Amino acid sequence: MDSDLKESIYITELSKCVRCGSCKAFCPTYDEDTTEAMGARGRLTLLWGLSTGQLKPSKILNARIFSCILCGACSGLCPPGVDITEAIYHGRSLLKNTDKKRLYLRLLTRFSTKRPKLSFRLLSMTQHILFPYLLKRGVLPFQPELPESPLKDGHQVYTVSKKKGRVAVFTGCIVNFLYPHLGESLINILQRLGYEVILPMGEVCCGVPLRTLGLEEEAIELAKKNIRIFSRLNVEAILSLCPTCTLAIKVEYPKLIGEGIGKAMDISSFLVDKIDSCHSPASLREAGQASLVTRHYSTATYHDPCHLNYGLGIKREPREIIKNIGIDLIETEGERCCGSGGLFSLSYREISEGLLEKRIEDFKKTGAETIITSCPGCVMQLSRGVKDTPVLHLIEILKEAYCKRSNK
Ligand code: SF4
Ligand code: SF4
Known part of the structure; x- marks a missing residue:
C-alpha cells in the first residue's frame, strides 16, 4: 500500500469519529486515569489536531498517544466503526522521531527483531548480571529467565506415522525465546492428533513490537518476509500460541501490506473440534x-x-x-x-x-x-x-x- 493511500485512509478513519465517547466504556487506560486523553476519543482528537496542523508533537501529546495499550477494547464499541488501533498505530509512526522517551527501546527492538538469535545469545550470556541490574534500576518489572535454547533451530518437521493432516506453527518470539516448552506441548498434542507439524525456517517477528513504537516501515519488512515464508506452505492451518501474533498476521497484515496469512488460527479454535471428534x-x-x-x-x-x-x-x-x-x-x-x-x-x-x-x-x-x-x-x-x-x-x-x- 503506498504511503499516500495509507495517509488518506488514516485521515478518513480520524474524520469518522463523532466524539460520542462510547469507546471509553472498557478502555483500561481510561479506567486507571480518567483524563480525557487517556481514552480513545481523546487520543483520536489529539491525532486529528496533529493531522490538521492545529497541534504539534510534544512530550505530553506523545505520552498520551503512546500510552494506549492497543488492546482493541474500544474498536468494537464505536458506532461509526473507526478502526481505532490502526489509527493509533499510524499516528505513532508519524510521531516516532519526536518521541525521545522510547528512543532506546526503539534501538533495542530494531536490533532484536533484526538479529533475534544473536540477541538471544547475548542475553543468555549476560542475563545473570544484566537482568538483576535492570530490575534494580527499575527498567524491568521482573527478572525473566531465559531457557537454554530457543524452540526453533532452522526448518523443523515433526512427522507422524498415520498422517491425518499437516499444519504449520507460527512460533512467535515469546514462545520461541522465553517459553519453548509451550511450543513443545503444542507440537506434542498435534502429533498425537495425527498432524505433521512444520516449523518453517525464516519466520521473523510478527512486527507488533515495532509497530507499537511507531516503526511501521520495519514492521512492513518483517510482514512481507512472513508472508513469503508461510504463504508457500501446503498446510491446513497455521497455528500460534500467541493471539497477538495471530491477530497481526491474519487481521493486521492486510491493513499494513494488503495481504495477510488467512490460514492463521488460534490454537483453541483449531483444537476444540479435533479433540471432540477424537x-x-x-x-x-x-x-x-x-x-x-x-x-x-x-x-x-x-x-x-x-x-x-x-x-x-x-x-x-x-x-x-x-x-x-x-x-x-x-x-x-x-x-x-x-x-x-x-x-x-x-x-x-x-x-x-x-x-x-x-x-x-x-x-x-x-x-x-x-x-x-x-x-x-x-x-x-x-x-x-x-x-x-x-x-x-x-x-x-x-x-x-x-x-x-x-x-x-
Ligand atoms: S486500544 Fe487503547 S484506546 Fe482502545 S481501549 Fe485499549 S487502551 Fe483504550
Ligand atoms: S466510539 Fe468511535 S465515534 Fe465515538 S468517540 Fe469513540 S472513536 Fe469516536
Missing part, C-alpha cells in the same frame, strides 16, 4: 479427573487475552476445552486487561501495575485454584503478580490432561 467430552473428562491437572486444579478461572477476545472474537473455544478436560470453570465478574501490552508495561509501569492489581482482585473473588489463559504475554504478566495461584497457558493444561489420557 474423544468424547465424557471420556476426556474421565481422563482429566485421573490426571495431575484435576487432582491439583479442579477449579480454574479463565483470563481472556485482549487480542484473542476483542481482536479475534474468541471466547467460547478455550472455555469449552477447559470444561471438557473436567475442570470446573469459575468466571470472574468482568473482563479486564492484565496490563501487559508487551512493551507497554516497560513504558507505563504505574498503569500496568494498577491494571494487574485489579485483575488479581478479580481472580481472588473466584476462589479458583488456578488461572488459565491463552497468551504467553498474559502468562508472563499474571505470573509475576499472582504468587499463590498457578498461572498456566491453555496448552499446558491440555497437554497434561490429553497426554495422560492418550497414555492410558
Whole structure:
C-alpha cells in the first residue's frame, strides 16, 4: 500500500469519529486515569489536531498517544466503526522521531527483531548480571529467565506415522525465546492428533513490537518476509500460541501490506473440534479427573487475552476445552486487561501495575485454584503478580490432561 493511500485512509478513519465517547466504556487506560486523553476519543482528537496542523508533537501529546495499550477494547464499541488501533498505530509512526522517551527501546527492538538469535545469545550470556541490574534500576518489572535454547533451530518437521493432516506453527518470539516448552506441548498434542507439524525456517517477528513504537516501515519488512515464508506452505492451518501474533498476521497484515496469512488460527479454535471428534467430552473428562491437572486444579478461572477476545472474537473455544478436560470453570465478574501490552508495561509501569492489581482482585473473588489463559504475554504478566495461584497457558493444561489420557 503506498504511503499516500495509507495517509488518506488514516485521515478518513480520524474524520469518522463523532466524539460520542462510547469507546471509553472498557478502555483500561481510561479506567486507571480518567483524563480525557487517556481514552480513545481523546487520543483520536489529539491525532486529528496533529493531522490538521492545529497541534504539534510534544512530550505530553506523545505520552498520551503512546500510552494506549492497543488492546482493541474500544474498536468494537464505536458506532461509526473507526478502526481505532490502526489509527493509533499510524499516528505513532508519524510521531516516532519526536518521541525521545522510547528512543532506546526503539534501538533495542530494531536490533532484536533484526538479529533475534544473536540477541538471544547475548542475553543468555549476560542475563545473570544484566537482568538483576535492570530490575534494580527499575527498567524491568521482573527478572525473566531465559531457557537454554530457543524452540526453533532452522526448518523443523515433526512427522507422524498415520498422517491425518499437516499444519504449520507460527512460533512467535515469546514462545520461541522465553517459553519453548509451550511450543513443545503444542507440537506434542498435534502429533498425537495425527498432524505433521512444520516449523518453517525464516519466520521473523510478527512486527507488533515495532509497530507499537511507531516503526511501521520495519514492521512492513518483517510482514512481507512472513508472508513469503508461510504463504508457500501446503498446510491446513497455521497455528500460534500467541493471539497477538495471530491477530497481526491474519487481521493486521492486510491493513499494513494488503495481504495477510488467512490460514492463521488460534490454537483453541483449531483444537476444540479435533479433540471432540477424537474423544468424547465424557471420556476426556474421565481422563482429566485421573490426571495431575484435576487432582491439583479442579477449579480454574479463565483470563481472556485482549487480542484473542476483542481482536479475534474468541471466547467460547478455550472455555469449552477447559470444561471438557473436567475442570470446573469459575468466571470472574468482568473482563479486564492484565496490563501487559508487551512493551507497554516497560513504558507505563504505574498503569500496568494498577491494571494487574485489579485483575488479581478479580481472580481472588473466584476462589479458583488456578488461572488459565491463552497468551504467553498474559502468562508472563499474571505470573509475576499472582504468587499463590498457578498461572498456566491453555496448552499446558491440555497437554497434561490429553497426554495422560492418550497414555492410558
Ligand atoms: S486500544 Fe485499549 S487502551 Fe487503547 S484506546 Fe482502545 S481501549 Fe483504550
Ligand atoms: S466510539 Fe468511535 S465515534 Fe465515538 S468517540 Fe469513540 S472513536 Fe469516536
